[in-house]
Amino acid sequence: xxxxxxxxxxxxxxxxxxxxxxALNGRxxxxxxxxxxxxxxxxxxxxxxxxxxxxxxxxxxxxxxxxLCRPARILGMEPxxxxxxxxxxxxxxxxxxALMLQIVPDHDQELAVYRRWWGEGRVDGAFVVDLHFxxxxxxxxxxxxxxxxxxxxxxxxxxxxxVWSDDSAAVRETIEYLAALGHRRIARVAGLPRxxxxxxxxxxxxxxxERLGLTGHAVVHTDYTGDEGARATRRLLSSPDRPTAIxxxxxxxxxxxxxxxxxxxxxxxxxxxxxxxxDSPLSQxxxxxxxxLSRDIxxxxxxxxxxxxxxxxxxxxxxxxxxAARLTPRxxxxxxxx
Amino acid sequence: xxxxxxxxxxxxxxxxxxxxxxALNGRxxxxxxxxxxxxxxxxxxxxxxxxxxxxxxxxxxxxxxxxLCRPARILGMEPxxxxxxxxxxxxxxxxxxALMLQIVPDHDQELAVYRRWWGEGRVDGAFVVDLHFxxxxxxxxxxxxxxxxxxxxxxxxxxxxxVWSDDSAAVRETIEYLAALGHRRIARVAGLPRxxxxxxxxxxxxxxxERLGLTGHAVVHTDYTGDEGARATRRLLSSPDRPTAIxxxxxxxxxxxxxxxxxxxxxxxxxxxxxxxxDSPLSQxxxxxxxxLSRDIxxxxxxxxxxxxxxxxxxxxxxxxxxAARLTPRxxxxxxxx
DNA sequence: CCACGGTCATTAACCGGTTAATTCCAGCGA
DNA sequence: TCGCTGGAATTAACCGGTTAATGACCGTGG
Numbered sequence: 001x002x003x004x005x006x007x008x009x010x011x012x013x014x015x016x017x018x019x020x021x022x023a024l025n026g027r028x029x030x031x032x033x034x035x036x037x038x039x040x041x042x043x044x045x046x047x048x049x050x051x052x053x054x055x056x057x058x059x060x061x062x063x064x065x066x067x068l069c070r071p072a073r074i075l076g077m078e079p080x081x082x083x084x085x086x087x088x089x090x091x092x093x094x095x096x097x098a099l100m101l102q103i104v105p106d107h108d109q110e111l112a113v114y115r116r117w118w119g120e121g122r123v124d125g126a127f128v129v130d131l132h133f134x135x136x137x138x139x140x141x142x143x144x145x146x147x148x149x150x151x152x153x154x155x156x157x158x159x160x161x162x163v164w165s166d167d168s169a170a171v172r173e174t175i176e177y178l179a180a181l182g183h184r185r186i187a188r189v190a191g192l193p194r195x196x197x198x199x200x201x202x203x204x205x206x207x208x209x210e211r212l213g214l215t216g217h218a219v220v221h222t223d224y225t226g227d228e229g230a231r232a233t234r235r236l237l238s239s240p241d242r243p244t245a246i247x248x249x250x251x252x253x254x255x256x257x258x259x260x261x262x263x264x265x266x267x268x269x270x271x272x273x274x275x276x277x278x279d280s281p282l283s284q285x286x287x288x289x290x291x292x293l294s295r296d297i298x299x300x301x302x303x304x305x306x307x308x309x310x311x312x313x314x315x316x317x318x319x320x321x322x323x324a325a326r327l328t329p330r331x332x333x334x335x336x337x338x
Numbered sequence: 339x340x341x342x343x344x345x346x347x348x349x350x351x352x353x354x355x356x357x358x359x360x361a362l363n364g365r366x367x368x369x370x371x372x373x374x375x376x377x378x379x380x381x382x383x384x385x386x387x388x389x390x391x392x393x394x395x396x397x398x399x400x401x402x403x404x405x406l407c408r409p410a411r412i413l414g415m416e417p418x419x420x421x422x423x424x425x426x427x428x429x430x431x432x433x434x435x436a437l438m439l440q441i442v443p444d445h446d447q448e449l450a451v452y453r454r455w456w457g458e459g460r461v462d463g464a465f466v467v468d469l470h471f472x473x474x475x476x477x478x479x480x481x482x483x484x485x486x487x488x489x490x491x492x493x494x495x496x497x498x499x500x501v502w503s504d505d506s507a508a509v510r511e512t513i514e515y516l517a518a519l520g521h522r523r524i525a526r527v528a529g530l531p532r533x534x535x536x537x538x539x540x541x542x543x544x545x546x547x548e549r550l551g552l553t554g555h556a557v558v559h560t561d562y563t564g565d566e567g568a569r570a571t572r573r574l575l576s577s578p579d580r581p582t583a584i585x586x587x588x589x590x591x592x593x594x595x596x597x598x599x600x601x602x603x604x605x606x607x608x609x610x611x612x613x614x615x616x617d618s619p620l621s622q623x624x625x626x627x628x629x630x631l632s633r634d635i636x637x638x639x640x641x642x643x644x645x646x647x648x649x650x651x652x653x654x655x656x657x658x659x660x661x662a663a664r665l666t667p668r669x670x671x672x673x674x675x676x
Numbered sequence: 677c678c679a680c681g682g683t684c685a686t687t688a689a690c691c692g693g694t695t696a697a698t699t700c701c702a703g704c705g706a
Numbered sequence: 707t708c709g710c711t712g713g714a715a716t717t718a719a720c721c722g723g724t725t726a727a728t729g730a731c732c733g734t735g736g
Contacts (some may be wrong), residue, residue, distance in 0.1 A: 030715075051458035098438050103423075282415070356686070360685090369685090388722055388723070392724080397723090
């Protein structure tokens with residue numbers, strides 16, 4: 001009941017282990033007749049290469065890692081990561097690479113996991129997500145020498161390769177659209193302030209508002225949950241000069257905001273316009289369907305995976321800028337009330 | 339820049355490789371002084387055991403696998419899997435196990451992945467989800483001899499260990515609650531009909547309705563997407579004797595159904611009651627918040643992980659019945675219109 | 677003083693592959 | 707007939723650890 005090894009094949013074929021190794025790897029050094037015979041026996045007894053034995057000879061582990069540092073409850077709600085992972089998978093699977101996944105409580109643990117994976121030879125490289133400012137992970141990973149691809153803005157990625165998209169452009173497009181509709185007071189319900197992409201969006205938002213001469217723009221930070229999105233919305237809508245449009249950093253808080261508006265007897269989009277970041281089935285399913293900033297997240301993940309595999313293969317890989325999110329107008333945006 | 343090995347440590351400590359191995363594994367055969375010295379050197383040069391070399395000696399891979407066979411777009415919307423995975427992770431991480439994840443297009447590929455992982459010694463065991471009737475995976479996995487835990491009903495799990503919860507009880511509780519409110523015409527918008535749990539819920543639904551003498555119960559199957567959930571709802575609500583309550587198999591279709599009802603100028607819960615399966619932030623965020631069948635999905639995953647690790651450790655493991663989903667009434671259910 | 681038992685450490689062999697170096701032998705031309 | 711070439715196969719060594727078997731050294735009790 002033991003797994004068959006090349007020694008078993010060698011015995012049955014009446015040749016040496018080495019001949020079997022050459023034959024199975026398509027290398028020169030065996031006659032075609034012997035090769036065919038060996039292949040037939042291998043197939044018959046269901047031989048598989050032992051990946052541990054191969055890895056011992058310096059071969060790649062054929063696995064890359066992803067450590068996610070977010071509470072489980074938030075991960076469950078965010079379609080983003082699941083879509084990202086499925087995109088990564090799609091690219092990995094064509095090259096027969098596997099994905100090692102671990103959810104960690106904090107960045108120290110995350111680094112420990114990367115160090116362990118790399119030190120033990122379990123992965124050939126890894127992804128880094130949710131970059132924040134002065135992120136200690138960047139320097140540590142550079143020191144480790146492990147191939148790594150940052151999924152996020154290159155400005156904080158140090159010498160690591162990054163795959164990113166221009167959020168600022170998407171923010172500008174959104175604000176210009178809302179301004180063109182006639183909105184003057186626009187608010188932004190943002191995500192975690194320490195994340196780089198949140199700060200970049202914040203700045204782009206403020207700059208766009210000021211450039212267009214919009215008064216009273218406000219930014220409220222949340223932790224991406226529906227609860228905090230709802231609270232932020234309630235606060236914004238309770239102020240005397242409440243905004244006529246709110247831009248949310250993810251879909252769950254946008255939906256929560258929509259709910260709050262309706263609970264406060266405001267009609268969307270007549271009294272309040274709503275824009276969600278990251279389109280998802282959820283945005284389209286509520287009533288009215290949400291105007292959203294949509295992007296192809298699985299493709300984003302696939303791009304990152306491709307870069308990482310190239311990096312593992314020893315190629316020089318430049319950072320890659322993916323398409324910016326595109327504004328997809330739906331029923332939740334309209335001119336402000338007169 | 340190479341990784342340090344025990345040979346390096348042995349050289350620096352002036353002892354043999356074996357002494358180092360014994361020392362680092364806390365085994366007898368070395369003096370405390372030598373052991374301390376070896377440990378210090380190991381820590382200093384940052385030694386990590388090469389997992390491939392250990393695996394070669396019959397040690398465990400310290401990794402378990404999960405192959406998911408669902409389209410990426412559906413996975414992205416379903417909080418279920420992400421929560422399940424985070425629960426699995428929580429249990430794995432305390433025993434320093436990693437999770438190997440792969441998304442596959444069909445069950446043949448899924449089996450191929452399991453066979454490869456097992457044959458190559460990459461995993462010590464695996465989870466099986468989304469069981470369907472006469473599932474070929476069960477027999478194949480039994481034949482493989484790989485430790486496996488089915489996350490789903492034991493009736494179709496063959497000799498494999500299963501972790502499951504009694505969906506029938508939850509269905510009965512729901513129908514009895516709706517009947518007590520006065521509903522006579524209840525419909526069910528179900529998931530994929532070939533999945534075991536869908537069929538079990540279908541049967542429990544039909545039986546409960548008949549036992550309570552409810553007329554005109556209907557079941558419509560969908561693929562869990564919001565689109566199909568909306569279409570099914572539209573169809574149900576357009577029929578002459580339309581239902582006064584609809585029970586959905588997941589939250590995304592329930593939200594879609596809610597949207598359709600509102601678009602058809604029906605008030606929820608006055609004109610129509612809605613119940614969602616699997617509570618999520620989404621259910622609570624819409625307006626009105628949805629009455630839902632909630633369960634602790636991360637705990638469910640953790641239970642499965644614990645069983646799998648016990649199985650890997652060679653213990654005899656019985657199947658485990660987790661808590662059934664509990665009905666959590668919210669604003670989307672009320673007595674039917676008079 | 678010798679046999680015995682217990683530490684502490686060593687050598688040898690192994691896990692399942694890969695790779696370099698070597699041997700064997702047939703075929704060929706000079 | 708000799709020497710050379712090249713294909714086909716072999717042996718030996720190695721990757722980084724583990725385990726079994728063996729040996730050296732110490733103190734102790736008869």
